[in-house]
Amino acid sequence: MELEKFSATQIKIVNNAVAVAEELVSNFYKMAASQWLKRKYDFKTGTDLKSQEMVLGPFAQIIRYEGHHPESSLGTSSYDFYKVCLQDHSILETLRKTPSLKLYPFVLYIGTHELIHIVRFSKFLQNFHATSQEKQNEERYVHQTTHKILAKINIAGLKEVFLFYHKWLRP
Ligand SMILES: [Zn+2]
Numbered sequence: 001m002e003l004e005k006f007s008a009t010q011i012k013i014v015n016n017a018v019a020v021a022e023e024l025v026s027n028f029y030k031m032a033a034s035q036w037l038k039r040k041y042d043f044k045t046g047t048d049l050k051s052q053e054m055v056l057g058p059f060a061q062i063i064r065y066e067g068h069h070p071e072s073s074l075g076t077s078s079y080d081f082y083k084v085c086l087q088d089h090s091i092l093e094t095l096r097k098t099p100s101l102k103l104y105p106f107v108l109y110i111g112t113h114e115l116i117h118i119v120r121f122s123k124f125l126q127n128f129h130a131t132s133q134e135k136q137n138e139e140r141y142v143h144q145t146t147h148k149i150l151a152k153i154n155i156a157g158l159k160e161v162f163l164f165y166h167k168w169l170r171p
Pocket of ligand 1: 117
């Protein structure tokens with residue numbers, strides 16, 4: 001199955017949006033960018049994904065891998081590594097269906113949202129293997145926190161993204 005991927009120009013926009021999302025989320029959680037979030041996750045787009053990392057439906061999925069520090073071969077210092085797999089094809093399809101949405105603000109929202117999940121996983125505020133009810137509550141919480149973070153900044157097209165997610169943003 002050959003899924004649509006971002007063009008080189010779109011990847012640049014995506015990288016910029018993700019960089020801003022990282023800054024906003026680290027500020028919100030009062031973590032220096034160099035602190036523990038660093039090297040604990042990576043954002044990947046379609047070209048870098050293996051077929052099992054692609055899904056139909058969501059705009060991104062987080063896959064947890066176990067990392068090992070190279071200096072220890074005993075496995076005592078393993079750590080969680082989160083790979084945020086952006087689903088280019090779903091994002092592009094939604095942009096086509098919803099012309100008011102633009103790539104930059106949309107990925108800024110998605111990136112911020114996924115980073116909040118990762119912060120909460122790594123602080124053990126969220127269980128990676130939660131029940132579906134817990135996942136649903138967490139999802140609402142993460143959407144509302146995303147909104148809280150992004151509502152403070154002035155970026156064209158964000159209002160349209162909030163509108164797109166309005167079901168999750170209702171109190
Ligand atoms: Zn989510």
